[in-house]
């Protein structure tokens with residue numbers, strides 16, 4: 274049997290679709306490489322969980338490395354100060370590329386930045402201490418600015434195309450951190466030609482709003498939403514990896530998985546994987562509808578486990594919200610319907626609604642409507658009610 278080429282929960286072997294998004298990133302990088310200047314404002318890709326943000330960023334990173342960039346990847350998280358994570362990732366990237374700036378200044382900058390913005394626990398306290406945006410900490414901005422400037426120019430001085438900073442899960446950054454980041458990039462833009470750097474970020478759908486709240490000019494970032502894959506791209510996501518192993522899909526099998534997954538990239542990988550395991554194919558053979566059907570229960574078990582995890586991570590109030598939402602149906606649900614289901618005024622549901630959007634369990638679809646982000650979640654919640 275050939276080895277399973279599908280990657281549920283991991284970066285895909287073949288990134289299907291996303292040509293438009295990749296071109297936009299390449300546009301930024303081309304500016305850096307060609308003119309040695311800042312690659313435009315912060316570009317932010319936003320989408321619910323499992324749509325392919327990390328996968329897109331990883332593909333962009335691979336491409337950038339091939340074009341001679343030094344890349345620094347930061348997985349932002351609530352547990353860790355984001356600014357010092359940026360500093361450390363940039364430092365490591367320069368070390369790996371043998372492009373560390375000469376002189377003691379660099380080391381000193383790194384240490385100071387860590388002391389200023391990297392004190393463990395400070396992040397949470399700062400969040401609790403104030404709700405209103407205050408003036409951004411100028412010292413931190415100055416330090417991050419000179420760190421990124423030094424790093425980017427050092428990459429160029431060592432013959433590289435420039436520095437490419439990738440920030441995944443940006444929605445977990447605090448308002449302070451976002452403010453420092455945005456102010457820093459704005460300052461670097463003021464001396465655009467001195468800063469051969471591009472920054473691309475990804476986060477849940479709350480990210481644009483959070484950035485705009487953190488600094489009014491945050492709205493001048495470039496926001497790009499990622500959608501599910503088209504049917505053609507969904508087929509490509511299934512066919513490509515199998516083809517590389519010499520295995521083909523029959524048309525009915527392909528059609529079944531494309532329909533079942535509704536273009537949701539995680540589901541495509543999951544169903545591709547369970548179909549593959551059911552078939553245990555050798556090179557030269559085909560995956561059939563019978564294999565798809567045999568794999569389905571395994572995929573459903575996996576999805577059920579994800580449903581349970583999301584339910585378990587919700588507070589009691591959020592669970593009541595989800596139950597009311599599920600009772601109203603599987604499509605887009607109105608605020609009024611959820612409030613009515615909970616027996617409260619529609620203004621009273623704002624907090625759980627925001628939290629669930631932040632967690633990526635539900636997403637806004639305009640006009641106050643929300644829907645579940647994970648297929649089958651509504652049915653799962655209803656099954657709990659019946660139990």
Ligand SMILES: Nc1ncnc2c1ncn2[C@@H]1O[C@H](COP(=O)(O)OP(=O)(O)OP(=O)(O)O)[C@@H](O)[C@H]1O
Nearest residue numbers: 281282283285289322323324325326327328538539
């Ligand atoms: N363009 C694509 N082509 C093929 N598979 C993809 C594509 N994008 C994502 N996937 C697959 O979908 C799944 C989710 O991708 P990814 O982790 O990038 O999503 P995400 O938006 O970063 O999710 P999260 O918000 O949970 O971090 C992975 O299994 C990945 O292999």
Ligand SMILES: [Mg+2]
Nearest residue numbers: 326327328441
């Ligand atoms: Mg991700």
